[in-house]
Amino acid sequence: MDENFKIILRIQSNDTRVDEIIREQERAPKEIQRLKHDLDLLEKSMEQELSNLEDLKKGNMGLDRDLEEIELKLKKSKAKLNDVKSNKEYQAVLKEIEELNELIFQKEEVAMKWMEEIEIQEKECADNNRRWEQSRKEYETEKKKFLQRMKELDKEIQSLNEQRLKLSREVDQDLLSRYTALKANLRSQVVVPVIDAVCGGCHLGIPPQQYNDLIRGGSPQSCPNCNRIIYFEENKNP
Numbered sequence: 001m002d003e004n005f006k007i008i009l010r011i012q013s014n015d016t017r018v019d020e021i022i023r024e025q026e027r028a029p030k031e032i033q034r035l036k037h038d039l040d041l042l043e044k045s046m047e048q049e050l051s052n053l054e055d056l057k058k059g060n061m062g063l064d065r066d067l068e069e070i071e072l073k074l075k076k077s078k079a080k081l082n083d084v085k086s087n088k089e090y091q092a093v094l095k096e097i098e099e100l101n102e103l104i105f106q107k108e109e110v111a112m113k114w115m116e117e118i119e120i121q122e123k124e125c126a127d128n129n130r131r132w133e134q135s136r137k138e139y140e141t142e143k144k145k146f147l148q149r150m151k152e153l154d155k156e157i158q159s160l161n162e163q164r165l166k167l168s169r170e171v172d173q174d175l176l177s178r179y180t181a182l183k184a185n186l187r188s189q190v191v192v193p194v195i196d197a198v199c200g201g202c203h204l205g206i207p208p209q210q211y212n213d214l215i216r217g218g219s220p221q222s223c224p225n226c227n228r229i230i231y232f233e234e235n236k237n238p
């Protein structure tokens with residue numbers, strides 16, 4: 001193969017790698033941002049659950065105060081029993097005690113439900129905490145990996161740029177201009193092999209005369225259909 005061709009192929013593989021790196025550099029920060037976003041969401045939900053727990057505990061404390069007051073009243077009512085003068089008065093105090101006992105029973109029922117709620121909520125908060133800790137670790141690890149990777153890619157691009165500059169000085173300038181112009185318009189490879197008389201870019205046939213010229217080598221040629229720079233390559237899997 002012509003020396004110029006070898007160089008232009010190296011320039012192409014160099015450029016392809018640069019394109020790959022740029023795509024990776026664009027993609028990677030989005031992945032990190034997604035992890036950070038998940039972490040922020042988890043943190044918000046944690047704050048909410050924690051504030052729910054505090055509300056429950058406050059409510060429960062209020063309930064405890066109510067119970068204390070009622071129990072104090074009950075004590076007083078029981079003390080009154082010793083001082084009653086008439087049966088009517090006695091019955092009234094008994095009724096009062098009965099009502100207070102009923103009230104205590106009801107309040108205790110509610111307090112038990114509150115306690116259950118608090119336990120559930122405490123478990124929820126602990127679970128959230130664990131999940132958050134796990135996500136935070138994952139995020140930190142990924143971020144470290146990401147920064148390391150970006151550093152590597154920057155280094156690689158720098159070396160590729162240096163390499164390309166060197167190659168572009170060595171190659172035939174007309175061929176390089178053709179390559180550069182084609183690359184600006186094509187999204188895929190610019191320099192492609194022709195295998196069994198078929199262009200590797202557009203997959204259309206090459207006229208027999210041109211194909212014979214290609215096999216013999218010589219000056220760089222263009223595909224008559226897609227205009228890509230073509231070279232002959234033997235079919236390795238005939």
Ligand SMILES: [Zn+2]
Pocket residue numbers: 199200201202203204223224225226227228
């Ligand atoms: Zn073609």
